[in-house]
Amino acid sequence: MNRTIGLIEARDLSKRFGGVQALDAVSLAVEPGQIIAVIGENGAGKSTLVKILCGVYHPDCGEVRIAGKSIRLQGPADALAHGIARIPQELELCDTMTVAQNLLLGREPIDRYGIIDESSSRQQARSALENVSLDVPLDVPVSQLGHGQRQLVAIARALDGNATVLLLDEPTATLSPTETKVLLERIVKLKEAGTAIVLITHRLAEVEQVASRVEVLRDGIHVATLEKDEISRKNMVHQMVGRDLEPPTAENLTLGSTRLTIDAMTSEVHPDPIHLEVKAGERIALAGLVGAGRSELLEAIFGLRHRNGTVRIDGDRLVPLHPAAAVEAGLALIPEERATQGLALQRTVAQNAMLPGLHREAGWLGWLPSGAGEKTAHDVVNRLDVRPARTDLPVGDLSGGNQQKVVIGKWLALKPAVLLLDEPTRGVDVGAREEIHQKLRTLSQQGVSILFASSEMEEVLSLSHKIVVMHEGKITGILTTSESTEEQILALATGGELR
Amino acid sequence: MKKVLGIFSVLVTVALVTAIISPAFLSSYNIENLLRRSALFGIIGIGASLVIITGGIDLSIGSVICLIGCLTPWLITVIGISPWIVVPSLLVLATGLGLTHGFLVTRLKLQPFLVTLCGLFVYRGITRGILADSTVGFGTSGSELRSLGTGRIPITDSFGLPAPLLILAVVALVTSFGLRRTIWGRHLLAIGSNETAARHCGIDVNRVKIGAYALCGLLAGLGGLLFVLDTGSAQPSNFGNFYELYAIAAAVLGGCSLRGGEGTVIGVLIGATLVQVLRNAIVLIDEIPDSIEFAVIGGIILLAVIADEAVRRAVARRSNED
Numbered sequence: 001m002n003r004t005i006g007l008i009e010a011r012d013l014s015k016r017f018g019g020v021q022a023l024d025a026v027s028l029a030v031e032p033g034q035i036i037a038v039i040g041e042n043g044a045g046k047s048t049l050v051k052i053l054c055g056v057y058h059p060d061c062g063e064v065r066i067a068g069k070s071i072r073l074q075g076p077a078d079a080l081a082h083g084i085a086r087i088p089q090e091l092e093l094c095d096t097m098t099v100a101q102n103l104l105l106g107r108e109p110i111d112r113y114g115i116i117d118e119s120s121s122r123q124q125a126r127s128a129l130e131n132v133s134l135d136v137p138l139d140v141p142v143s144q145l146g147h148g149q150r151q152l153v154a155i156a157r158a159l160d161g162n163a164t165v166l167l168l169d170e171p172t173a174t175l176s177p178t179e180t181k182v183l184l185e186r187i188v189k190l191k192e193a194g195t196a197i198v199l200i201t202h203r204l205a206e207v208e209q210v211a212s213r214v215e216v217l218r219d220g221i222h223v224a225t226l227e228k229d230e231i232s233r234k235n236m237v238h239q240m241v242g243r244d245l246e247p248p249t250a251e252n253l254t255l256g257s258t259r260l261t262i263d264a265m266t267s268e269v270h271p272d273p274i275h276l277e278v279k280a281g282e283r284i285a286l287a288g289l290v291g292a293g294r295s296e297l298l299e300a301i302f303g304l305r306h307r308n309g310t311v312r313i314d315g316d317r318l319v320p321l322h323p324a325a326a327v328e329a330g331l332a333l334i335p336e337e338r339a340t341q342g343l344a345l346q347r348t349v350a351q352n353a354m355l356p357g358l359h360r361e362a363g364w365l366g367w368l369p370s371g372a373g374e375k376t377a378h379d380v381v382n383r384l385d386v387r388p389a390r391t392d393l394p395v396g397d398l399s400g401g402n403q404q405k406v407v408i409g410k411w412l413a414l415k416p417a418v419l420l421l422d423e424p425t426r427g428v429d430v431g432a433r434e435e436i437h438q439k440l441r442t443l444s445q446q447g448v449s450i451l452f453a454s455s456e457m458e459e460v461l462s463l464s465h466k467i468v469v470m471h472e473g474k475i476t477g478i479l480t481t482s483e484s485t486e487e488q489i490l491a492l493a494t495g496g497e498l499r
Numbered sequence: 500m501k502k503v504l505g506i507f508s509v510l511v512t513v514a515l516v517t518a519i520i521s522p523a524f525l526s527s528y529n530i531e532n533l534l535r536r537s538a539l540f541g542i543i544g545i546g547a548s549l550v551i552i553t554g555g556i557d558l559s560i561g562s563v564i565c566l567i568g569c570l571t572p573w574l575i576t577v578i579g580i581s582p583w584i585v586v587p588s589l590l591v592l593a594t595g596l597g598l599t600h601g602f603l604v605t606r607l608k609l610q611p612f613l614v615t616l617c618g619l620f621v622y623r624g625i626t627r628g629i630l631a632d633s634t635v636g637f638g639t640s641g642s643e644l645r646s647l648g649t650g651r652i653p654i655t656d657s658f659g660l661p662a663p664l665l666i667l668a669v670v671a672l673v674t675s676f677g678l679r680r681t682i683w684g685r686h687l688l689a690i691g692s693n694e695t696a697a698r699h700c701g702i703d704v705n706r707v708k709i710g711a712y713a714l715c716g717l718l719a720g721l722g723g724l725l726f727v728l729d730t731g732s733a734q735p736s737n738f739g740n741f742y743e744l745y746a747i748a749a750a751v752l753g754g755c756s757l758r759g760g761e762g763t764v765i766g767v768l769i770g771a772t773l774v775q776v777l778r779n780a781i782v783l784i785d786e787i788p789d790s791i792e793f794a795v796i797g798g799i800i801l802l803a804v805i806a807d808e809a810v811r812r813a814v815a816r817r818s819n820e821d
Contacts, residue, residue: 075698075699076698076699077698077699077700077701080699080700080701081701092693092695092696092699092700093693093696094688094689094692094693094696094697094760095692095693095760096688096691096692096760096761097688097689097692097760101685101688101689105685105686105689105696105697105700105702106686106697106700106701106702107700107701108682108685110681110682114681114682114683115680115681115682116680116681116682116685118680157700161700
């Protein structure tokens with residue numbers, strides 16, 4: 001490999017977050033004039049790798065070498081000074097400021113009194129836009145641009161700051177097909193002009209289209225490098241999945257009547273009407289990639305986001321569109337982010353566990369009798385086997401797995417008819433995961449309907465009876481779990497046809 | 500610019516209505532006085548807007564005004580120090596207080612509301628302690644100095660431009676130029692708009708923010724000085740009471756968003772004038788009892804904030820449709 005200016009090399013990068021080894025001795029070399037796609041399932045370590053390359057995280061071990069020299073990057077600003085720019089999914093633009101002001105932010109041309117030179121500013125801004133072939137007025141606030149245009153403004157700013165390496169983190173995740181096409185064309189042009197590009201994406205079709213090389217990560221480990229002539233959807237999927245799964249154990253399945261009915265539901269993220277039924281005792285998985293609209297589907301059912309169409313519980317239409325009505329009708333939603341959506345971390349286990357049902361124990365003017373909710377709290381701790389078995393600890397002091405048990409337990413205390421779970425075991429260790437899975441199986445045998453979104457194939461395949469695969473807000477397939485393979489699911493999840 | 504136009508038309512409407520109901524409004528004495536008051540509140544409003552643009556807030560302005568406003572006559576008449584020493588040192592003191600706020604907000608990552616709320620209590624308490632709650636005035640001394648507050652440049656027999664207006668003009672021109680044309684102003688707006696983005700672009704966010712708090716302190720100090728030169732005496736327990744709220748009101752009415760990232764000097768000036776015209780109207784129009792002054796001002800600010808939110812949502816909706 002010839003070394004030229006702009007080359008960065010990551011050697012044996014490792015990074016641990018709590019109990020999770022996010023990245024384990026991963027190496028990566030980036031050369032000018034190449035598009036290197038980094039792919040992998042959710043949680044494979046792609047974003048961690050990119051964040052180390054731009055100085056957001058420091059690696060636990062390993063080093064980043066720039067032009068042959070080992071460098072400890074102090075943060076994104078420092079990385080940019082070394083020619084490395086990350087374009088995160090959540091663009092770092094100042095929305096209230098104009099295109100020109102954003103393009104030159106932090107390096108405005110000034111005279112010796114610190115006064116901004118307007119004419120050379122505009123000239124520089126214009127040539128920055130030309131670099132990415134973007135034609136927008138310089139004086140409009142960036143908030144008025146479309147997302148694809150904003151992305152290009154961010155890229156133009158990075159290039160104008162002499163970035164030679166662009167780290168693009170899922171740049172097309174929120175773009176329309178047309179915008180995606182434009183963006184990919186510009187990226188290829190930049191590559192041909194000599195920019196080194198690291199592309200993180202879930203969309204394998206894009207990878208096939210533009211990548212010079214593919215690096216595959218799985219569970220924080222680098223598992224394969226696919227050279228240009230080896231890049232194919234089949235190869236990539238095979239490498240991303242990689243592991244053999246134990247066949248799901250057969251279960252005596254006796255389904256009851258339909259409990260949850262979703263009829264012709266559409267929303268901002270779900271363009272096509274969604275129809276779905278969950279029977280009593282049934283466990284259905286929502287599979288798909290980030291941005292497939294799974295969490296949003298659960299939120300829409302629960303009344304947390306605006307939707308059209310109807311949701312019925314045991315045949316009764318769920319109105320109004322509000323979580324309180326959903327809870328009253330027997331729904332419960334275990335959210336994706338337990339730290340921000342599920343728990344009040346500083347409060348005790350008891351205070352968290354009793355929260356959903358507390359209003360039922362409250363008296364006149366909301367007065368709470370002493371000891372209100374105590375029994376509920378103890379039940380939650382006992383039934384879910386929360387460890388340590390105490391209700392008086394701040395819930396933030398528990399391990400991730402036990403926190404998740406509290407989140408699930410506090411909703412089970414209401415005895416829901418339909419349980420919606422978003423990533424039921426994210427960031428939970430193997431032992432606790434098995435306990436939670438077992439609890440969910442027991443619940444469904446008692447007649448509870450379960451609809452869960454999960455990014456972990458193993459969980460999808462081992463816990464569900466049916467799998468609903470989503471891609472860009474649409475259902476691309478409904479599979480019976482016992483007859484489906486990981487490859488099939490991934491193909492549907494990436495928008496491909498079922499083969 | 501459209502935002503400023505909206506508030507400007509409100510100002511014109513209120514002024515017209517007041518002038519029609521009460522002819523005294525347009526008397527040259529009243530106009531001159533109105534300009535003087537507007538100029539004084541414009542100066543502290545500009546200071547408040549700089550902090551608000553960063554997404555912060557300064558609640559200590561009124562107490563800084565009290566501290567400087569009371570110490571000036573006290574040091575000159577009671578202690579007997581030359582105004583040439585007193586004035587510059589007190590302005591340095593006010594700047595230092597602002598610097599301290601900025602330091603606490605950026606380095607110690609304390610919330611601006613909390614830091615400046617403590618300032619509000621502490622500075623007034625200190626002032627009342629030093630003066631043992633007694634009123635101080637200039638008496639017969641310091642008359643040259645007092646012309647900074649009370650002076651006027653005669654235009655006609657009965658009307659003259661008040662001196663504080665000229666001081667405001669200098670402050671406004673410098674700040675406006677600084678905000679629009681210097682790198683510091685550009686970075687101030689960027690920080691308020693998206694602090695992470697600004698930091699990742701290599702901007703020294705802390706330094707710029709500390710600068711904003713320091714300038715706010717300086718302008719509050721200058722305001723305190725001019726207020727006391729205008730009134731001639733100060734009572735520590737009520738001098739400058741609620742003035743931080745008038746300053747914040749001027750900034751918000753003038754188009755500064757409390758979320759940060761937005762604001763113009765001209766807007767703040769219009770906002771400050773509007774607040775003073777409203778106060779003036781309440782005094783002049785007999786049908787409105789003076790006692791409901793706060794209710795009127797509060798109501799108008801609330802309407803302005805609601806309009807601000809409505810505009811934002813409309814803009815957001817439009818950019819979503821693109």
